[in-house]
Amino acid sequence: MAIHLRIPCTLMRGGTSRGPVFLSTDLPVDPDLRDEVLLSILGSGSELQINGLGGGNPLTSKVAIVGPPTHPDADVDYLFAQVKVVERVVDTSPNCGNMLSTVGPFAIEKGLVVGQADRTRVVIHNVNTGQLVAATVQTPKGKPVYDGDTVIDGVPGSGAPVELEFLGVAGAKTGKLLPTGSAIDMIAGVKISCIDAAMPLVVIEASALGKTGSETPAELDADRAFMDRLERIRLEAGRLMGLGDVSDLVIPKPVLIGHPQNGGTITARYFMPHACHKAFAVTGAVGLGTACGTPGTLAHRLVGDASLPRRVVIEHPSGRIEVAIDRRGSAATAAVLRTTKPILEGIAFAQVSGRPVILAA
Numbered sequence: 001m002a003i004h005l006r007i008p009c010t011l012m013r014g015g016t017s018r019g020p021v022f023l024s025t026d027l028p029v030d031p032d033l034r035d036e037v038l039l040s041i042l043g044s045g046s047e048l049q050i051n052g053l054g055g056g057n058p059l060t061s062k063v064a065i066v067g068p069p070t071h072p073d074a075d076v077d078y079l080f081a082q083v084k085v086v087e088r089v090v091d092t093s094p095n096c097g098n099m100l101s102t103v104g105p106f107a108i109e110k111g112l113v114v115g116q117a118d119r120t121r122v123v124i125h126n127v128n129t130g131q132l133v134a135a136t137v138q139t140p141k142g143k144p145v146y147d148g149d150t151v152i153d154g155v156p157g158s159g160a161p162v163e164l165e166f167l168g169v170a171g172a173k174t175g176k177l178l179p180t181g182s183a184i185d186m187i188a189g190v191k192i193s194c195i196d197a198a199m200p201l202v203v204i205e206a207s208a209l210g211k212t213g214s215e216t217p218a219e220l221d222a223d224r225a226f227m228d229r230l231e232r233i234r235l236e237a238g239r240l241m242g243l244g245d246v247s248d249l250v251i252p253k254p255v256l257i258g259h260p261q262n263g264g265t266i267t268a269r270y271f272m273p274h275a276c277h278k279a280f281a282v283t284g285a286v287g288l289g290t291a292c293g294t295p296g297t298l299a300h301r302l303v304g305d306a307s308l309p310r311r312v313v314i315e316h317p318s319g320r321i322e323v324a325i326d327r328r329g330s331a332a333t334a335a336v337l338r339t340t341k342p343i344l345e346g347i348a349f350a351q352v353s354g355r356p357v358i359l360a361a
Contacts, residue, residue, distance in 0.1 A: 009348045013102075016278075019099060020063055024068075039088050044085060061085050062082060062099050077127050080092065080100070080128050093128065098281065104162060115137075132167045138162075144160075162337070166335070199251065199252075199287045206257060213256050220269060235247060285336060322337070323336050
């Protein structure tokens with residue numbers, strides 16, 4: 001017999017993504033049962049996600065789970081979940097930098113972090129990767145504000161800035177900046193660069209696959225021969241990177257690169273991995289920006305400069321995203337500016353199989 005649950009949540013846009021944000025204490029402790037709850041709330045299993053909060057697109061089928069810190073240097077924990085649209089699958093292997101922008105304001109609103117006058121710095125422990133990210137939130141009078149003049153491509157209007165600084169980006173998932181030990185590898189006659197900085201990426205020159213890197217997402221998605229070839233390369237790259245069989249994972253993410261067309265540093269198309277992103281993921285931008293500053297990679301060869309600090313402007317289908325790459329001691333850091341917005345706060349209804357449900361204490 002099914003059990004019906006009432007789960008508090010806040011629906012938020014974070015960067016160019018959207019999804020419900022939960023307190024960890026409001027979700028089941030058991031990961032399988034937690035995932036069943038998320039699948040029910042998002043409505044996965046149909047292209048429209050008609051029975052849930054998902055928007056029928058990977059960018060609007062994401063979840064942030066926020067709770068007390070388990071890392072000694074963090075203020076809060078953040079677990080990201082990519083909830084697939086048609087497949088009833090929840091993937092917690094990657095981080096998401098866009099949804100990450102929701103975490104600081106949400107934590108302050110829910111009393112996990114005390115807001116300071118003017119601005120509040122929230123150190124976030126990303127549970128998916130073990131990485132620390134510092135989010136600086138605008139908090140006049142100690143409360144987050146969402147209105148402002150900051151504009152990010154891919155989002156209408158403007159908002160208050162959320163500054164995200166990734167503290168030590170290398171080896172987020174594999175423990176190595178260059179997981180294969182090489183700046184360039186070869187798969188099926190195609191040169192690739194495997195890099196792990198905030199997000200494991202497979203960087204490929206668009207021209208090697210008969211593309212320019214300036215195609216629209218719809219054009220790339222419609223070329224099934226190209227998409228099948230890209231997936232074969234991704235699967236083999238996953239093995240080379242030590243990730244094993246990645247057929248059921250969304251990492252590593254393929255990235256096509258090409259010469260800039262509009263004054264940026266590089267043109268790129270980011271895949272999620274089975275559809276082209278309509279903009280560009282924050283963690284992907286951090287990874288590609290780091291690749292641009294790593295000697296020998298395909299990205300570095302294309303831009304021709306590895307000096308730090310440096311600003312990398314990535315041209316994507318909706319405009320541009322800028323990432324600042326620097327170094328603190330021996331560790332590389334990256335900073336990105338995002339905006340966020342709460343859309344709806346209330347109770348989400350979930351239906352799960354008839355078994356005991358234990359919520360976090």
